[in-house]
Amino acid sequence: MNQIKHSKYKNTGIIFELLVRQVTNDVLTTGDSPSVKILKKYFSNTELAKEQRLYNLVNTQEKFTEGKAETILQTIAESALKFDLQKLNKEKYNLIKEIKKHYDLNNFFRNKINNYKTSASVYTLLESYRLPYFTDPKQVVNSKITLLEHLTQKEIINKENEEIKEFLQESKDIRILTYRMLIEKFNDKYSNFTPQQKVILKEYINNINDSAKLKKVVNDHYNYLKLTLNSFAEKIQEPVTKIKINEGIKLIKPIQKNEAPKEEHLINLLQYYELLSEIKKVI
Numbered sequence: 001m002n003q004i005k006h007s008k009y010k011n012t013g014i015i016f017e018l019l020v021r022q023v024t025n026d027v028l029t030t031g032d033s034p035s036v037k038i039l040k041k042y043f044s045n046t047e048l049a050k051e052q053r054l055y056n057l058v059n060t061q062e063k064f065t066e067g068k069a070e071t072i073l074q075t076i077a078e079s080a081l082k083f084d085l086q087k088l089n090k091e092k093y094n095l096i097k098e099i100k101k102h103y104d105l106n107n108f109f110r111n112k113i114n115n116y117k118t119s120a121s122v123y124t125l126l127e128s129y130r131l132p133y134f135t136d137p138k139q140v141v142n143s144k145i146t147l148l149e150h151l152t153q154k155e156i157i158n159k160e161n162e163e164i165k166e167f168l169q170e171s172k173d174i175r176i177l178t179y180r181m182l183i184e185k186f187n188d189k190y191s192n193f194t195p196q197q198k199v200i201l202k203e204y205i206n207n208i209n210d211s212a213k214l215k216k217v218v219n220d221h222y223n224y225l226k227l228t229l230n231s232f233a234e235k236i237q238e239p240v241t242k243i244k245i246n247e248g249i250k251l252i253k254p255i256q257k258n259e260a261p262k263e264e265h266l267i268n269l270l271q272y273y274e275l276l277s278e279i280k281k282v283i
Contacts, residue, residue, distance in 0.1 A: 002135050002247075004127045006120045008109050009096055012048055013055030013119035018111055022103070034102040042095045047088035054079055055122050058147055059115050069151035073144060076122065080129035121146040132240045134247035137271030138264050196273045204266050214261045218269065219254040225272045226252045232279050241279070248275055 008014050019035045026033030043049045054076050064072070099108060113119065121143035128140045203217045226249060233245045252272065255261055 002131075002133055003139055004124050004131070004135050006123055010092055011119055011123045012051045012092070013059060013122060014113055014116065015095065015099075016043060016052050016055070017113060017115070017119075018108060019099075021111060022108070038095070038098055038102075042091060042098070046091055047083055048091045048095065050083065051088065051126075054126070055119060058118050058122050058150065063153045064151045066148070066152055069148050072151060073125070073147055076125055077129055080126045085130065117146060118150045132243045134244055134251055134275075137268050141267050141271070194273055194277050196276075197270050200266065200269050200273070211260055215255050218261055218265050221269050222252050222254045225269075225276065228276060229272075229279070232276075236279070244275070245279065248272065
């Protein structure tokens with residue numbers, strides 16, 4: 001599975017914060033700062049400036065509702081493909097070159113960043129939409145959860161895990177009632193999910209204690225996805241989209257005979273169906 005490797009040297013949000021901090025350090029020590037000119041040159045009417053605004057959407061102390069937080073992530077995702085990537089990469093290269101003229105890069109990037117985790121997650125999210133190959137779905141999902149937790153100031157994973165634990169410990173009658181309530185909650189919370197993604201969530205909850213049945217459900221979906229994506233791949237002419245589809249198909253592997261269903265299988269299925277949904281929009 002292709003992992004997105006984070007790089008501080010390419011993370012616009014981190015570089016911007018370090019330059020701003022460097023201005024303060026320079027003024028206190030020498031009374032002047034090369035960082036001021038660098039900021040004006042590279043973060044005004046440039047592709048870097050546009051990308052920095054996306055990081056600013058997340059690097060805030062404001063608390064948002066889950067709906068608004070998801071809208072912010074959707075905006076970042078949609079904006080990722082609207083950049084002139086050749087120009088952006090050239091600006092990043094020249095920016096690092098300019099910083100190197102005035103500072104020791106190791107010392108410059110050694111400074112601690114308070115919002116490092118969120119900035120790294122934004123970088124991963126942007127790259128997942130820009131790269132021409134299929135990336136690790138679990139890594140992308142974890143980045144989205146990190147950003148949602150930051151924006152809503154809530155621990156999403158822990159909360160949902162506790163609900164599932166309580167669900168499994170109840171009597172059969174209570175579990176049926178709880179199951180229905182959970183489905184209603186999923187329908188409200190994940191209203192932007194496709195019908196197929198919602199079905200997967202329901203099947204996962206309903207069969208969570210039946211490993212054999214859950215394995216069959218997951219493998220049936222994998223087989224359906226592989227056949228469907230193969231048929232769509234033949235119709236796609238756009239090179240980048242075609243590469244993503246073909247890479248995705250290669251990664252679809254049914255659960256093996258001696259392997260138990262895991263959470264990553266559910267996450268992968270949700271991501272594959274998201275890919276399928278996006279493909280249908282362009283066919």
